[in-house]
Amino acid sequence: MVSEGTVLYENIKSENIFKHVSIAAPYLQLVEEMTLYEFLNFHSGLKNWLPAVTTTQIISILELEKATHKQIRYFSSGMKQRVNLAQAIFSNVPVVLLDEPTTNFDEEGISLYRSLVNNFCKSRLLIVSSNDKQEYNFCDEVLDMKSYKVDLN
Numbered sequence: 001m002v003s004e005g006t007v008l009y010e011n012i013k014s015e016n017i018f019k020h021v022s023i024a025a026p027y028l029q030l031v032e033e034m035t036l037y038e039f040l041n042f043h044s045g046l047k048n049w050l051p052a053v054t055t056t057q058i059i060s061i062l063e064l065e066k067a068t069h070k071q072i073r074y075f076s077s078g079m080k081q082r083v084n085l086a087q088a089i090f091s092n093v094p095v096v097l098l099d100e101p102t103t104n105f106d107e108e109g110i111s112l113y114r115s116l117v118n119n120f121c122k123s124r125l126l127i128v129s130s131n132d133k134q135e136y137n138f139c140d141e142v143l144d145m146k147s148y149k150v151d152l153n
Contacts, residue, residue, distance in 0.1 A: 098129070
């Protein structure tokens, strides 16, 4: 994925960073008492969706139409991971952080992940944290943290 453009740095107060960054990680909890539709609408009140994207469209893209009015507590781990990714990727922010994005995914979920990245992350900074090369092999730049380790012996 190639990204070009101008990066503008501004002083961002720590309490406003959430307006510029979204994150998805397998350990982040969803509000399980809410239905899928309620949760996504709640989230869109905190961070707007990308232009021209609606909650209904997101549910369709995730292929979770049958679960629209189901409480998230009854979702499989793969369904929860789809929602987790969606709330991060569809948020209208310049920086998207994804930690182990295909955790709990089967081949269909991995394909969805690739599609979401290809279709909705091109004009933003995307940082993928993973030990699984299939989760980041499309990235132009890779930081291998092993090369920064200090040998204490």
